Amino acid sequence: MIEVEALAKRFKGPGGRVVEAVREVGFTARDGRITGLIGPNGAGKTTTLRILCGLMKPDAGRATIDGLDVVAETRAAQARLGVLPDNRGLYPRLTAREHVRYFGRLHGLKGAELERRIGVLAERLGMDDVLDRRAKGFSKGQTLKVALARALVHEPPNLLLDEPTNGLDIASSRAMRELIRGFRDQGRCVVFCSHIMSEVAALCDHLVVIADGRVVAEGAVDELRARTGLQDLEEVFLSLTGQSLDAPTPPAVAPATAAS
Numbered sequence: 001m002i003e004v005e006a007l008a009k010r011f012k013g014p015g016g017r018v019v020e021a022v023r024e025v026g027f028t029a030r031d032g033r034i035t036g037l038i039g040p041n042g043a044g045k046t047t048t049l050r051i052l053c054g055l056m057k058p059d060a061g062r063a064t065i066d067g068l069d070v071v072a073e074t075r076a077a078q079a080r081l082g083v084l085p086d087n088r089g090l091y092p093r094l095t096a097r098e099h100v101r102y103f104g105r106l107h108g109l110k111g112a113e114l115e116r117r118i119g120v121l122a123e124r125l126g127m128d129d130v131l132d133r134r135a136k137g138f139s140k141g142q143t144l145k146v147a148l149a150r151a152l153v154h155e156p157p158n159l160l161l162d163e164p165t166n167g168l169d170i171a172s173s174r175a176m177r178e179l180i181r182g183f184r185d186q187g188r189c190v191v192f193c194s195h196i197m198s199e200v201a202a203l204c205d206h207l208v209v210i211a212d213g214r215v216v217a218e219g220a221v222d223e224l225r226a227r228t229g230l231q232d233l234e235e236v237f238l239s240l241t242g243q244s245l246d247a248p249t250p251p252a253v254a255p256a257t258a259a260s
């Protein structure tokens, strides 16, 4: 379970300007549930995820992974967390196998048990064909599979998945959604970020909507529909985040000038 309380984080922006990336974010992501963290660009989602991963300290507030404080007990909290970051972050010179092995070792795995886990993940994720290829030149799908295997190698009970279908084709996106449901059905706590509302509606049991560094709404998809009186989740999202429901008018097209 992931618990976040009154998190805040500021950055110094260009010219010394202070950016309040996260002002007050609090939510609980329970086990056996897919929690969607959604919000417009710049809302503070990635900053929140970075704090949960132990990559960044909050200025205020607290976050725990299975009760372990991400600041005071970073290593122990990280041991219970698997992270698929938005930039995927593969090293071009390492093979897929070396990536997964390296992360396994960071988590204290070794020997036959580590190799067995790599084999199981390669088979489950369908990456046998790239296992011993260097990551340079991998397609988006291949990159994603390696990044996911790396996140799963230590069998973490909590998962943070940032845009897990970004760049995938239709069949691979479907397979990924099935995989994510499988994680939930195994009782894991899954936190999922996406800008694709159809995917959010199809996957998430619970939504946390962030705008301008604050949680502006929280609940099941149907609860948020009922609260806004809107059916379409894109419209629900725009309404909750205070964005316009009207499509912008396209600029007028200049009439073709007659040839002189």
Ligand SMILES: Nc1ncnc2c1ncn2[C@@H]1O[C@H](COP(=O)(O)OP(=O)(O)OP(=O)(O)O)[C@@H](O)[C@H]1O
Pocket: 011, 012, 013, 019, 020, 021, 022, 039, 040, 041, 042, 043, 044, 045, 046, 047, 048
């Ligand atoms: N290291 C940093 N230095 C300065 N400003 C930052 C830094 N990281 C994030 N920000 C700012 O904090 C705000 C929140 O950014 P964040 O990346 O958390 O948003 P997000 O919700 O993940 O957005 P997106 O959906 O576009 O990925 C933005 O205004 C961003 O420019």
